[in-house]
Amino acid sequence: MSEPVSQPVDEYLEAEVQRLLTEHADVAEQGITIVRRNQTLVLCGEVESDHRRDDILRLVTARFPGVPVHCDIGLTRTHPPMDAEELT
Amino acid sequence: MIRVAAVGDVHLDEDVVGRFRPALERLPDHADALLLAGDLTRHGTAAEARCVAKEFGGLGVPVVAVLGNHDYHCDEVPAVVQVLEGAGITVLEGTGVVVDTVAGPLGVAGAKGFGGGFAGRCASAFGEPEMKAFVHTTQGIADRLAEALAGLAASIRVALTHYAPVPDTLVGEPPEIFPFLGSYLLGQAIDAAPPALAIHGHAHAGTERGTTPGGVRVRNVAHPVIKQAYSVYHLHGGSGTDDGTRSGHERTGHRT
Numbered sequence: 001m002s003e004p005v006s007q008p009v010d011e012y013l014e015a016e017v018q019r020l021l022t023e024h025a026d027v028a029e030q031g032i033t034i035v036r037r038n039q040t041l042v043l044c045g046e047v048e049s050d051h052r053r054d055d056i057l058r059l060v061t062a063r064f065p066g067v068p069v070h071c072d073i074g075l076t077r078t079h080p081p082m083d084a085e086e087l088t
Numbered sequence: 089m090i091r092v093a094a095v096g097d098v099h100l101d102e103d104v105v106g107r108f109r110p111a112l113e114r115l116p117d118h119a120d121a122l123l124l125a126g127d128l129t130r131h132g133t134a135a136e137a138r139c140v141a142k143e144f145g146g147l148g149v150p151v152v153a154v155l156g157n158h159d160y161h162c163d164e165v166p167a168v169v170q171v172l173e174g175a176g177i178t179v180l181e182g183t184g185v186v187v188d189t190v191a192g193p194l195g196v197a198g199a200k201g202f203g204g205g206f207a208g209r210c211a212s213a214f215g216e217p218e219m220k221a222f223v224h225t226t227q228g229i230a231d232r233l234a235e236a237l238a239g240l241a242a243s244i245r246v247a248l249t250h251y252a253p254v255p256d257t258l259v260g261e262p263p264e265i266f267p268f269l270g271s272y273l274l275g276q277a278i279d280a281a282p283p284a285l286a287i288h289g290h291a292h293a294g295t296e297r298g299t300t301p302g303g304v305r306v307r308n309v310a311h312p313v314i315k316q317a318y319s320v321y322h323l324h325g326g327s328g329t330d331d332g333t334r335s336g337h338e339r340t341g342h343r344t
Contacts, residue, residue, distance in 0.1 A: 028130050028158065031097075031292035031312060045292070046312040049103040076311050080111035081118065084091065084320035087285060087305055 006066045009039045013067065017041065017060055027055055032073065040068040046076040090191045090244050093118060093149075095318040096125025096289025097310040099158060100139040108143050111317030116148045118320050120189035124177070125289035125309050126156025126200060126250025133162050137171035145175030150187035152178045154198040156250035156290060182232030186242045194323075195242030197281075199233040201251030201274050201288070202226040205267030226271045234277035244323050245283035247304075250290050253278050256298025257308035258291045275300045284323045 007013060014034050021029045029052070032045040043060065047053050057071045093115055098108065115122060124144065129136035132155075144151055159168055169179045178185050180198030187194050204211045204226040213223035237247060252258055252270030261269060269291050278286045279302030286300065289310040296313055298306040309319055 025131070028161070033293065048099050048107065048311070051103045077315050078107045078111055078317045080114055081316050081318065081320050084118065084322050085307075086322045086324070088324045 009036050042070045044072045046074045090194050090323045091119045092321045093318040094123040094287045094309040097127040099130050101130045101136050105139045108317050120191045121150045121194050123248050124153035125287050126154045127158040129159050131161045132159040134167040137168040141171050141175030152196045154180050154248050155200050184236035184240045193242045195240030195245035197236035198248035199229050201249040203268045204271035206255045206272045226273050230273035230277040234280050237281035247278045247283045247286040249288045252288050254298045254306050257294050259295040260293045261291050
């Protein structure tokens with residue numbers, strides 16, 4: 001098995017990941033922010049299920065195996081509102 | 089006073105079904121109608137629309153929706169609309185409806201909207217046919233939204249879009265992508281009415297509150313922005329043009 005090809009964590013990679021997350025049929029996420037921090041890709045944002053967060057991480061690490069990835073994606077809360085806004 | 093609940097960008101599929109339902113079961117205690125601001129599905133398939141129907145159908149209050157860009161992705165819009173309407177969810181696109189709530193008639197005009205940007209940083213219909221088509225698409229949608237708003241015979245009216253009508257509610261998104269998130273043409277259509285409230289989604293990293301140049305309150309209800317199952321707005325009166333032509337027939341869910 002060959003070694004993963006090292007890929008610089010630069011803006012071309014950032015753009016590739018952004019498009020991958022939007023255009024990949026199993027993911028289709030436009031709301032994930034990609035931050036480059038010390039040669040690590042940090043994925044930020046919120047999704048609707050744990051399953052989707054896991055899919056995103058799996059997809060990015062599989063496509064770019066030599067790139068360190070940190071996942072900081074949360075689950076959007078679905079509790080009822082505590083209050084209402086009065087618009088007079 | 090009419091209590092309006094709203095949320096957008098819920099991106100439903102099998103893995104999300106049931107997440108919203110506990111909060112939705114209590115919705116009639118908090119709101120008289122629910123507005124869905126587009127991106128109801130992940131890819132816009134009929135199967136995903138059935139998940140939306142299951143989650144947001146049969147709530148005991150009128151539910152009115154527009155579609156978002158995700159709902160167009162698989163080119164199954166007619167099937168998606170059919171599934172949603174089969175579950176009692178009214179889907180608007182350049183159209184309006186006056187729904188009969190327990191608190192009185194609520195007029196809603198809706199359209200998906202489209203991009204183009206905002207004053208000083210907007211696209212123009214010039215040059216390549218693709219650029220002209222882009223701007224003309226938004227202009228056509230905005231024109232139909234203005235017509236739908238003007239045709240609503242209700243004293244309390246709301247404009248419902250997926251794309252943003254103002255840049256205020258996009259703050260938090262990279263400014264470079266504002267032209268992909270909304271258009272001033274939608275704001276201009278809203279100000280021509282003007283309704284009591286304008287609801288939109290699409291900008292997950294945006295801001296909840298904004299105002300049109302004409303003074304209409306704008307709320308970005310994208311789920312990651314409001315961070316709860318839905319937000320509720322109490323509308324105390326119409327700031328728009330009540331033409332006094334309401335009739336019993338029009339109050340029963342008549343489309344305009």
